[in-house]
Amino acid sequence: MTAIRTDGLTKRFGDLTAVSGLDLEIEEGEVFGFLGPNGAGKSTTINMLLDFTRPTAGSATVLGYDAQTGSDEISQRVGILPEGFSVYDRLTGRKHIEFAIQTKGADQSPDDLLARVGLSPEDGDRAAGGYSKGMRQRLATGMALAGDPDLLIMDEPSTGLDPTGINEMQDLVRAEAERGTTVFFSSHILEHVESVCDRVGILRAGELIALDTIDGLRESVGGGATMTITAASALDGVVDAVAAIDGVSNVTATGHRLEAFVERPAAKPLVVTTVADAGVELTDLRIEETSLESMFTTLIEGDEAAATTLAGDVESAPDRRVANAGGDE
């Protein structure tokens, strides 16, 4: 079954399009990372899935229920970890969990749920106001797991956590995924989702600009590298010859240094032989591969070329923009 499906899901706030024609399909059992910088539209999308806010256009289903007409059924089957969850300082951790179990109408042992998120019965006895950020996040996740949801939606679960807390959060997501829970979680940092996600969708300014597995994304950016050649004499004379090689771009020479961006691995030796054939003596060669993280950073900062590289799989993106250009509020 499809856990989440959106068709042209769009939300406008006045002139601002927060989410634009989003088409997503997330399978049951999948761990999906919803990525994008601040303000990209991640929370707005989640709010539409949970019927906290209504779409301007398009539709969504969650666990087979329409997000609007089936919101009661959805809230019974979905666990939510909201962004910026705050605890009731004076209530114990266990009370928080008991409250969540009651809300779901479930019959579960609070201590089992505490244990599932790595909190001991003694932790459960303590007032949550004294919890560390990592413990608060565990508690919030424990509350989200009340009633054994089929789908866990986590909005920026790594916010405010230190590296240890982030690792703990990733372990929790892995453990839930192993139990068969579908996990949909948003983040603005690729590194935080990279090790746990089956697939990621990258949202920028409300538009889905990439939808792929981490390996697929790697493949899209793979092979790209910056070569820096240093020689015993000036290199400006070879710029044109290097730039003429298929798969080589952005060639610049400053004195004895030449830099070139190489898209195809096979072009790398050609750059070296072209320089050597010009009778220049090479003294140093450095190759810096483009990392997924750096591509992601470039991408979300608004680099159109990077967006085009990663957008390969989002075939309908241009059509969607046209289709949704009019008719919204």
Ligand SMILES: Nc1ncnc2c1ncn2[C@@H]1O[C@H](COP(=O)(O)OP(=O)(O)OP(=O)(O)O)[C@@H](O)[C@H]1O
């Ligand atoms: N109720 C609202 N009224 C007006 N504008 C809104 C409202 N809610 C969100 N927005 C705007 O919609 C855009 C998307 O916001 P959203 O919170 O969905 O982004 P996000 O990707 O979740 O960001 P963050 O990572 O900061 O939480 C932003 O420009 C935001 O200012």
